[in-house]
Amino acid sequence: MKLLQERAKGRPAGDSLIIRTSVRLLVPFIQLYGLYVIVHGHYSPGGGFQGGVVLGASFILLALAYDLKTSLRYMSEGANVLLGNAGVLIFIGIAVLCALLGGLFLDYAALARLIPMAAEEWRSFGIFLVELGVGLTVMSSMVSLFWDLASGGDMEEGL
């Protein structure tokens, strides 16, 4: 008991064991929910943007409950930039691929020449692939917006 009180005194203000533990338990479920929103985006409310924001919010929550360094350990700056650019590349890549295969820009039905599926099925599956790219990019931008705003750009410490 004494030890716990001493340990509590050493911590900076606003630092609580309850918040840390509940955030550690919550974050995997928030990320699973974000993935669910992205994957089910084309036939239920939600989609790439909302799912990406939920995924980004999970890392922001980690940075709020612990500190900026901890969130950087789970999601490094380089990986964040890589994921964001990969998202843009998925979106533009699929759109251009459709145009190269003889369809229009973002005309998913043209992808049936690569993998034979019905045109309707490709229209449903193509929007899922594009939303995956949107989700990755939005997650990356939200996380890097928070990092840069909270730390003043130097990634040393913040909030």
Add this chain to the structure above:
Amino acid sequence: MIWQLDQFVLLLVVICAVAVITVRDLLSAAVIFGVYSFLMCLLWAKMGAVDVAFTEATVGAGISTVLFIAAIFRTTRRSKD
């Protein structure tokens, strides 16, 4: 939704909107703006725009409040000039 409840939420939206621009403390303004966003989210959901309500709840009430507080964290309480 029951129309009395609907009117009540609308009234709260107006009160929050006026409070955001009149309150002196920046932190209070950020928190009240989060409340405003969440009430707007309720109204969107009531009007059947579930997708817009979802975006309002995640971006308006979630991320933007955190970004406002992160920006306020970089300011000082009293101005020096």
